[in-house]
Amino acid sequence: MKLYGYFRSSAAFRVRIALNLKKLNYESAFIHLRRGDQRQPGFLDINPQGLVPALEVDDTLLIQSLPIIEYLDETYPEPPLLPSDAKGRARVRALAAMVACDIHPINNLRVLRYLLRPLGQDEAAVETWYNHWIAEGFGALERLLAEGGRTGRFCHGDTPGLADIVLVPQVFNANRYQSLDLTPYPTIVRIYQTCLGIDAFAAAHPDRQPDREP
Amino acid sequence: MKLYGYFRSSAAFRVRIALNLKKLNYESAFIHLRRGDQRQPGFLDINPQGLVPALEVDDTLLIQSLPIIEYLDETYPEPPLLPSDAKGRARVRALAAMVACDIHPINNLRVLRYLLRPLGQDEAAVETWYNHWIAEGFGALERLLAEGGRTGRFCHGDTPGLADIVLVPQVFNANRYQSLDLTPYPTIVRIYQTCLGIDAFAAAHPDRQPDREP
Known part of the structure; x- marks a missing residue:
């Protein structure tokens, strides 16, 4: 798994916490938001929305922090991030x-x-x-x-x-x-x-x- | 079930669609957002966030449209609103x-x-x-x-x-x-x-x- 993030993006911060709670290893790619890396064609080809975080899983790019975290919780159930009811x-x-x-x-x-x-x-x-x-x-x-x-x-x-x-x-x-x-x-x-x-x-x-x- | 909504709230519109797709009956309470009903103590006691939609289910008030729809999808699985993978x-x-x-x-x-x-x-x-x-x-x-x-x-x-x-x-x-x-x-x-x-x-x-x- 490869996480496209930025140290100060709070949405990327969320995904980092989830990955850590699940004890998952991941590569990092740093997209410098203040410099505008997210608006460069290289990144827009990866994520047309031009936002971080994005998580590459096999051949699929997952975007949007909450859907990414729900995916991680469904795929790696322990420890659960949502209650059982x-x-x-x-x-x-x-x-x-x-x-x-x-x-x-x-x-x-x-x-x-x-x-x-x-x-x-x-x-x-x-x-x-x-x-x-x-x-x-x-x-x-x-x-x-x-x-x-x-x-x-x-x-x-x-x-x-x-x-x-x-x-x-x-x-x-x-x-x-x-x-x-x-x-x-x-x-x-x-x-x-x-x-x-x-x-x-x-x-x-x-x-x-x-x-x-x- | 009772839906607190407003005809023009697009978040309430979402929940109405989901309830209809699931063929669920519900009561309606209308909170007039332009007039400011959502800021009146009566409604703030129901939903401290002062926003619609909110869905009363038994004794519980569910808030936030996407979590409400996920709840409906988990509780009334047919037809599913999310894919199986x-x-x-x-x-x-x-x-x-x-x-x-x-x-x-x-x-x-x-x-x-x-x-x-x-x-x-x-x-x-x-x-x-x-x-x-x-x-x-x-x-x-x-x-x-x-x-x-x-x-x-x-x-x-x-x-x-x-x-x-x-x-x-x-x-x-x-x-x-x-x-x-x-x-x-x-x-x-x-x-x-x-x-x-x-x-x-x-x-x-x-x-x-x-x-x-x-």
């Missing part, structure tokens, strides 16, 4: 989607760049935008996690799974600007810290990738 | 995610409103934004569908599934502004038209909902 799976997938659909895409690099140009917003407006959507999403997520009887050490019970895999890179992003106060989200912060104490999460951290930059 | 499922989920993560959230009502205020963009800039993200996503999607040996009458083979369920409401949205030329996306348009010829899709259309408005 349908309602539990719906809960975990929903927690993941609250980040993967309702926060992350709105704060993606290409969207932030569009705000700067053509929309002509300044860096301060972009930072406010960024924090706004995290706060919107985290407010609801905190309430669901804090009130949810099924939350444990992790988002769902006492073993890490899909929701944690998606949450951790988003908290990492929230910390990057340093200007978003995470105090209103104690459950999110607690789960984040618990996850980073686990090798599979820690080794997937952007700061520990070969293509990292200051 | 893991790579096929990864393909269909990825096609769905290309719309559900990379187009729809960026063009959601709350984001468009943020562009108007506080960002102070005018209606024309918002329309350009709207069309830009659809064109970005549809360009890649068209290429994957046109080149993909597994595309058939529908996004994957000759029976409708998750990818079609997500695609149809997005094409409906693209048509709403009337200003996006869909000529570059013949495969997408062909699949859209094929789907609308099926009762389950047609009956889920916004124009046929009890809460529709002109």
Whole structure:
């Protein structure tokens, strides 16, 4: 397996965590998003969407982080990343989607760049935008996690799974600007810290990738 | 089962199609998004995220359209909305995610409103934004569908599934502004038209909902 990723892509970060939790070995190809490698014909021929992550499995290219992780979970069932009951799976997938659909895409690099140009917003407006959507999403997520009887050490019970895999890179992003106060989200912060104490999460951290930059 | 939805919400549209394909009966509760019903305490107590769709099943509220549809597919297996092989499922989920993560959230009502205020963009800039993200996503999607040996009458083979369920409401949205030329996306348009010829899709259309408005 070969993972096309970028150290700072939080969607690639998710797939790295999943691969580590499953103890799977993989090759890495680094697509430098800030330099625009994803828009070069070489990569567009591989993935027409021009986004990372993408995972090459045999002759097939899998794209989109959540579908990739579902594939890994179906193909390498241990340890499971989803609960064994349908309602539990719906809960975990929903927690993941609250980040993967309702926060992350709105704060993606290409969207932030569009705000700067053509929309002509300044860096301060972009930072406010960024924090706004995290706060919107985290407010609801905190309430669901804090009130949810099924939350444990992790988002769902006492073993890490899909929701944690998606949450951790988003908290990492929230910390990057340093200007978003995470105090209103104690459950999110607690789960984040618990996850980073686990090798599979820690080794997937952007700061520990070969293509990292200051 | 009770579906909290809004006629024009494309995420609710998805769930209506899935319920129809599975031939499931359900009650409806209409949450008027333009009037702000989703921000009223009554609904926030039901769904803290303040978004539709949400599906009440027994005592459990399921949220987020894709996890709801996966739940329905697991619980009511016929007709299946995902292929029987893991790579096929990864393909269909990825096609769905290309719309559900990379187009729809960026063009959601709350984001468009943020562009108007506080960002102070005018209606024309918002329309350009709207069309830009659809064109970005549809360009890649068209290429994957046109080149993909597994595309058939529908996004994957000759029976409708998750990818079609997500695609149809997005094409409906693209048509709403009337200003996006869909000529570059013949495969997408062909699949859209094929789907609308099926009762389950047609009956889920916004124009046929009890809460529709002109």
